[in-house]
Structure formats: structure tokens, C-alpha cells
Amino acid sequence: MRLEVIPWPGPDAPTEPTLRERLEGDGFSVFQWTDDPGAHYSPHSHDHDESIWVISGEIAFGAEGRQLRLGPGDRLMLPRDTVHTADAGPAGATYLIGER
Secondary structure (H helix, E strand, O other), X not given: OOOXXXXXXXXXXXXXXXXXXXXXXXXXXXXXXXXXXXXXXXXXXXXXXXXXXXXXXEEXXXXXXXXXXXXXXXXXXXXXXXOEEEEEEEEEEEEEEEEO
């Protein structure tokens, strides 16, 4: 897995069940998370791969010297041990987190 953002290819944002099904199909354990507007996560890393798929709102991740902004339907592939920050947008963000 490498650090990348995968935009949703369709014209309309996908539904939560569609995203959950795809994450589980890729072998991830999945849970939903909601951040309040402006929520901030200081630099940290995880000992597992993560795939984050935005359902609503916006969230920005800082990793490897890059700023990665995600909106509805966008997916972030976050390899294990990647130090990153996260900042929810002004309306907050709801997303699925897949771990494996």
C-alpha cells in the first residue's frame, strides 16, 4: 500500500453501505467515525494499514510533506507507520475507517 488519494469516479457521492461493502471486500475491518467542525489530530501513526473513505463533509491529512484534502466519496490509502495529521473542515466530517 502507498499513500494516495483516490477520488470517487461517479458524478454523485456514494452511500455509506456502498463504501462499507467495498472496504470489507478489500479485507478491511470497518467502523464509522464523525469529527466535529475543526477537529484536529496531532502527528501520529498507526501499526496497521488504514483506508479512510469520506461519507460527508471534508477532512485534510498532512503526510509525507503533502496536504491531502478529501470530500464526499474520496478515499485515502494510509500505509502503516505513516506519520500524519488530520483536520476536519468547517462542517466536520463523517467517514469510514478500514483497518487491516
